[in-house]
Amino acid sequence: MIRQPLEIGVAQQASPGEVLSGDRYFLWQSDTRAVLGVIDGLGHGAEAALAAEAARAALDEPAGQSLRELILRCHERLRGTRGATMTLIGIDTVSWLLEWIGVGNVVGVLLHPEGSGQLSRTELFVRGGVAGRSLPSTTASIARIARGDMVVVATDGVRSGFAYDINRIEAPQPLAERLLAQHHTGYDDALIVAARIQRGET
16 A cells, blocks of 8 residues: 555634634645645634635645745735735655755744654754745745654744743644644644654555
């Protein structure tokens, strides 16, 4: 059996007093490639949810599209909305490379288990801006990856130090739930996506 590249876990919570969350995620996978997007519509409530959903819809059918093309498409679709901050990640298990483009404050970290049992961390640095309003450089950053690595991405309803509460590679869903419970700020929409790179034959 050939697995898809990513096993993911998702945990989220709307801002207190709100029914709708303005945070969304998007995932597309083929046998050897995946595109993951984490989106935070500005503010919270219905208008934030509309903006985030517009960005998520713009990411449909990403096959053959570069991250730059995808972020530009989101930027155009978000005009006339509140706008959104977002991070897009592309994973290729042929070249074993991870690419990312971040706009605003959706932060991520790449975790690699070392032979010593320790984790090395690569922060997925993002640039300021708001998709739909002011887009920064759309040049993707690149990092090498290996099977068993993990990417964790969070919106700003999660405290920025969440990555330092990960000391080993865990199953994605329990990890996402634990991090949300421990690091949710309590005053904004919050979303955590944990993705473990698992491509291989079983």
